[in-house]
Amino acid sequence: ISASTQEHLKRVYASFALCMFVAAAGAYINVVTHLFQFSLLTGLGALGLMIWLTATPHSRETEQKRLGMLVGFAFLTGINLGPLLEMCISINPR
Numbered sequence: 127i128s129a130s131t132q133e134h135l136k137r138v139y140a141s142f143a144l145c146m147f148v149a150a151a152g153a154y155i156n157v158v159t160h161l162f163q164f165s166l167l168t169g170l171g172a173l174g175l176m177i178w179l180t181a182t183p184h185s186r187e188t189e190q191k192r193l194g195m196l197v198g199f200a201f202l203t204g205i206n207l208g209p210l211l212e213m214c215i216s217i218n219p220r
Contacts, residue, residue, distance in 0.1 A: 153205025
């Protein structure tokens with residue numbers, strides 16, 4: 127694999143790992159605090175961030191902005207998973 131391909135894959139998997147960590151944090155915050163009971167609003171927020179992310183052209187200048195949108199989307203997705211996790215915990219806590 128060429129060096130440029132390796133660098134690209136490194137960035138892809140780093141952003142994937144970051145999103146998984148942030149989504150897990152969002153789900154944990156929702157399960158523990160019960161602050162976000164408006165899943166419609168967080169769902170619409172996640173959808174809005176995803177649309178904004180796809181509408182933003184990729185360039186060196188917009189790279190950090192796009193990463194921020196991706197992290198926001200992952201956080202809101204994690205929050206949206208909170209009620210599902212609560213249901214799983216109530217059925218079988220182990």
